[in-house]
Amino acid sequence: MNIEWIGKLQDLIGEERVNTSEGDLFRHSRDESFHEPVQPDTVVFPESTQMVRDIVEFAGENKLPITAYGAGSGLDGAAIPVSKGISMNFEWMKDVISFNPDDLSITVQPGITRLELNHEINRQGLYFPIDPGADASIGGMTATNASGTTAVRYGSMRDQILNLEVVLADGRVINTGSSAKKSSSGYHLNGLFTGSEGTLGIITQITLKLHGIPEHAVAARCTFDTPKHCAAAAQAVLASGIPVLRMELVDAPSIRQVNAYGDYRFPEEHSLFFEFAGTQTSTEEEAVFVEELMQDMGCRNWERASGSKERAEIWKARHELSYAFRHIKGTEVMGSDVCVPLSKLAGMVDFARSEIEACGLLGSVFGHVGDGNFHTIIVYDPAIPEEKAAAEKINEQLILKAIEAGGTCTGEHGVGLGKMKYQRMEHGEAVDVMRSFKQLLDPEGLLNPGKIFD
Known part of the structure; x- marks a missing residue:
């Protein structure tokens, strides 16, 4: 290891923000995927946009790769520093920059997690709905265009972004949008950087859309003979126009495994889970309508609940599946x-x-x-x-x-790392356009190298 540049980096941003301990190097060598871990040379903990800019400019001068790291909950290796160099951890950048309840928006630093964010805003009757399951960082969720169980109503992170502050590879700091709910001005840079996995720039601030907490919620579960029947039933619900909040499929072997794991007694059949949310009247009516629709399609074991504790019990088989x-x-x-x-x-x-x-x-x-x-x-x-x-x-x-x-x-x-070899097959010549963006914004290839493209 070239200790000399690490010492210079410590002089630049402070020794306490540059870590080469065995434990930190190990932690930042992996995420929750099955891909082989790779330890960075050092881990840095910036506290501000200016500090991120200083690190990026230092890395450029010394030809050092930088891999952004959020909560480490990724599932396909995006945060693994395959070229070593600097792993940039954002857990010291968790501030709420501005909160505007009247505008239904908030601007945060990338290190804040989704649960921490909701803790800040729930008291105002607002919430951020994107739920990938893990308590991921907002920066990481933005970088991977995360979504989750509520995507059927709210879409993905890309649908919730109003503006990003991004530090480019040459040290420029840009904003990709505004605080307005929509715009027809210029190229859609929000969409370009959201999902770019840290390969085009380092995201240092995110302005998000917020939503009102629904007045009432109902959860339900039913079973079918095959996973194919579950999927067909889900398609029927969507075609009916019901604005379901969550709709999840879990197959029978998964239910069996969850029962063994938690000593539960859920019906070991292919299952469809629902959650409806809105006003009490509309939500109850939607649940009744979907129950009738599912019965017509041959479901069994219909169960529903509206209390928070009872709803959590119904969803337990889905939430504990991965574990x-x-x-x-x-x-x-x-x-x-x-x-x-x-x-x-x-x-x-x-x-x-x-x-x-x-x-x-x-x-x-x-x-x-x-x-x-x-x-x-x-x-x-x-x-x-x-x-x-x-x-x-x-x-x-x-x-x-x-x-x-x-x-x-x-x-x-x-x-x-895992889906790189399918990019050409999926996108065709558009991959060359993507590569041109990468070359334009990161000509030295220092931002999360070895990802997205071979």
Whole structure:
């Protein structure tokens, strides 16, 4: 390791903000994906936009790669510093810059997490709805264009961004939007930087749209004979015009695994979960309508609840699913998160379940079927190469089939390391346009190198 440049970096921003401890290097070598960890040379903890700018300019002068790091909850390796260099952690940048309840907007630094953000705004009757499951940082969620269970109503992070402050590779600080709710002025830079995974610039402030907390909520769950029937039922709900807040599919093997993990007694059948939110009258009417629709489609085990504790109980099988598979001793998990047009969803879900069954490995099919996005988890023994190869083969088959169906290789996890090889297949010559943006904004290739493109 070249200690000399690390010493110069400490002189520039303060010794306490530059860390080379074994523990911090290990923590910043990985995220929650199965990709191989790589330790950075050092970890920096900036406190302001100016400090980020100083670090970026220093890195440019010394030809040092920089990889931004949020909460480390990513699932496809976007935060792994594959070229070593500097890992930039934003946990010291959690300030609320401005909060404007009357405008339904807030500007925050990237290190604040979604739960911390909601703690700040809930007292004003407002909330930020994007929920990827983990308590991810807002900066990380922006960088990967995260979404989650509420995407069927609110979309992804890209739909919630009003403005970004971004430090470019040459040290310039730009704003990509404004505080207005819409604009027809200039290119849509919000959309370009949201989802760019730190490859085009370092995001230092995010201005978000906020929403009123719904007056009332109802949760419900029912079961069907096959995952394909669940997906078809979800499609019927969407076609009915019901503005459902959440709609999730969990297949029977997943329910079985959750029962074993938590000693529960949920019906071990392919399940569809719902949440409705709004005024009490409208929400209750929507729940009744969907129940009748599901009964007409042959559902069983319909259950509903409106109290917060009872709603949490209904959703427990969905919320604990990932942990139920990840806790199995001596195993690792590999997953995918394809997204397809709604008309193709039922067939894709059926294909995923049949492929997992055919390989003989324990696996799960679940996801946000309200927007065509579903996930798989496949459990394998890392000591058995054939099992890992089988899991990789299923992932690839799903991705190829999703792209063939007019979908995408990743609905919300991001490209990171795992989806790079599918970019040309999905985007065609548009990849060359993306590369030109990268070359223009980061000609030395120092911002999160080795991601998105081969």
